[in-house]
Amino acid sequence: MLDRFRAALRAHPAEAVARVTADCPLLDPEVSGIVVREYLRHRGEADYVSNVDPPTYPDGLDTEVFSAEALERAWREAVRPSDREHVTTFIRDRRNGFRLRNVAHAPDLSAHRWTVDEPPDLDFVRSVYRELSPDGARRFAMRDVLALLDARSELLALNGGIRRNEGLERSRRLDERQLGAAPTLSEGGAPR
Numbered sequence: 001m002l003d004r005f006r007a008a009l010r011a012h013p014a015e016a017v018a019r020v021t022a023d024c025p026l027l028d029p030e031v032s033g034i035v036v037r038e039y040l041r042h043r044g045e046a047d048y049v050s051n052v053d054p055p056t057y058p059d060g061l062d063t064e065v066f067s068a069e070a071l072e073r074a075w076r077e078a079v080r081p082s083d084r085e086h087v088t089t090f091i092r093d094r095r096n097g098f099r100l101r102n103v104a105h106a107p108d109l110s111a112h113r114w115t116v117d118e119p120p121d122l123d124f125v126r127s128v129y130r131e132l133s134p135d136g137a138r139r140f141a142m143r144d145v146l147a148l149l150d151a152r153s154e155l156l157a158l159n160g161g162i163r164r165n166e167g168l169e170r171s172r173r174l175d176e177r178q179l180g181a182a183p184t185l186s187e188g189g190a191p192r
Contacts, residue, residue, distance in 0.1 A: 001084070001085055001086065001087045002071075002074060002075055002078060002083070002084045002085070002087050002090075003075070003084070005017065005019075005071060005075075005087055006071060006072065006075040009068055009071060009072075013068070014068060015043075015067065015068055016039060016043070016065055016066065016067050016068060017065065017066055017067075017068065017071055018032070018035075018036055018039075018063065018064070018065045019063070019064040019065070019066070019087065019088065020032060020062070020063055020064075021062065021115075023060075023115050023116045023117060024060040024061065024062060024114070024115050024116075025060075025116060025125050026058075026060050026061070026114040026125060026128060026142075026145060027060065027061060027063075028061055028141045028142040030141055030142070031051065031057060031061045031063060031142055032061075032063040034051070034103055035049055035050060035051050035063040035064070035065055035103050036063070036065055038065075038101060038103050039065035039066075039101075042101055043067070045099060046099045046100065046101040047066060047067050047069070047070040047091065047098040047099045047100070048064065048065070048066040048067070048070055048088065048091050048092065048098055048099070048100050048101070049064070049065050049066075049100075049101040049102070049103065050062070050063065050064040050065070050088075050092075050100075050101075050102060050103070051063055051102065051103040051104070051105070052064065052102075053092050053100065053102050054102065054104075054110075055110040055164065056104045056105040056106070056108045056109060056110050057105050057109055057110065057142075058109050058110070058112035058113065058114045058142070058145075059110065059112065059113045059114060059115050059164045060112075060113065060114030060115035060116075061114065061142060062115075064088055066088065066091055070091050070098055071091075074087075074088070074090040074091050077090065077096070078090040079179075080179060081178065109146075110164070112149075112156075113159050113160075113162060113164070114128075114145065117162070118159065118162055120158055120159040120162065121159045121162065123158045123159065124155060124158040124159040127155050127158060128145055128148060128155070131148050131152065132144055132145070132148060
């Protein structure tokens with residue numbers, strides 16, 4: 001993935017990259033806009049801004065913005081397969097000296113899982129769409145999903161018990177087997 005991001009940036013030069021992922025069908029443009037604005041306000045003093053380190057938004061509303069220079073450096077220096085696969089883990093590793101900022105939400109909503117990595121996640125998202133936009137025409141935001149979950153708390157059980165960043169954890173275990181000891185992960189999934 002890191003190779004693809006760099007290739008895209010070289011084909012379409014820009015000063016910064018905003019990263020959202022396709023496995024997040026409940027992504028809220030308002031939330032992403034908050035992260036983008038934070039990056040723009042602090043671009044001279046931040047290489048990377050996100051809402052994931054530490055996470056306080058629902059998993060599935062992840063937004064990251066980073067400078068082209070940070071991406072280029074990560075592409076040149078990242079050697080662990082997990083850092084090359086997960087695009088921003090090298091940048092988020094504080095030992096690498098990037099200037100990081102995080103957008104936090106109060107209250108902490110990180111226990112919510114709104115991403116699609118497993119079949120139960122898809123069941124959850126389909127249920128949300130059935131309730132909020134059965135025909136797919138209505139746009140809705142984080143606040144609408146939260147109101148739905150307040151009214152229909154049983155929906156939370158559909159994908160409960162799946163840990164955040166399980167794919168990254170698997171990648172780090174593979175790194176450990178291939179390369180030796182890998183760093184532990186913080187709650188947000190960033191290496192410590």
